[in-house]
Amino acid sequence: MRVARIVLIVVVILGGLFVVADRIAVHVAESKAAERAQSSEGLATRPKVSIEGFPFLTQVAGGKLHDVTITADDIATGDGQQAVRIDTFHADLHGVKLSGDFTRAVADTADGSAFITYADLTKSAPKGITVGYGGTDKNGRAMVKLTGSFMQSQLSVLSQVTVRGADQIGLHAEGLPKAFTALGLEDQVRQQIDFTTQLTHLPSGISLTDVTTGPEGITVAAAGKDVVLAN
Known part of the structure; x- marks a missing residue:
């Protein structure tokens, strides 16, 4: 024992x-x-x-x-x-x-998220455009608010942020002020306020999947299979 x-x-x-x-x-x-x-x-x-x-x-x-x-x-x-x-x-x-x-x-599988502040989104926006939280629209969707000036007039629109491709997100205004559309300036205004921004250097095999809008910024989700982390 x-x-x-x-x-x-x-x-x-x-x-x-x-x-x-x-x-x-x-x-x-x-x-x-x-x-x-x-x-x-x-x-x-x-x-x-x-x-x-x-x-x-x-x-x-x-x-x-x-x-x-x-x-x-x-x-x-x-x-x-x-x-x-x-x-x-x-x-x-x-x-x-x-x-x-x-x-x-x-990695067999991978998922993650990235948080981007509105201050940083503003830096990637067209010159003169400020990005901020826009609350929710009539359908309950969270939006971002873009403000700036166009042809010496103040401009403020609500935009939705969506995933565009494997590594890009895009902002697209839901509607434009009648003061501009009545003059046939919709295309010119959209060139100023609709834009895409890129999350570069994502690992091979992973793609952006969703964007969530909040009061402080946006959260971008990503996921993938057979994700190459080092090679």
Whole structure:
């Protein structure tokens, strides 16, 4: 019996050391992944990477991580008028396969969201146009409000934000003031207020799926399968 108790103690101690080693390994992996992401993407702040599931070491040995969560702030999506800054970003990756000496990573599925403030949307809008929250229309849809000037006259319209393609969102005015349409200026006005903006550098395999409008900004959702995270 005493031998059995000694063996049990040893097993418990070894198991505890394995847990400690496993947690140390996952912490180092999370830190290195965040550091590499910040460096390669030129991020102003380091993202937070969380590798879920236990034990971590057996996941690595098997070449596949169960679940990985990434959160990041202040992401510049690219240069140019159509690019827009992302205030906060969150992604959940499932079934991340590792290969090529850990230089390639592909997620079975991924979903996430990006929050964009109205101040940042304004920066990507045509010159002289300000984007803000517009409340809801008569059908209960959340809208954004675009204000500015056209031909020295003040202009204010409600627009809906929708997904356009895999990496773009578009703003389209629901209606224009009669003062402009009566003069046949609808096309000219729409060239000033209807615009698209792009979320650049999305991973291969992921696409924008939906936009939610709120008082502080918009939330853009994305999802995909066989998402290439590194190659």
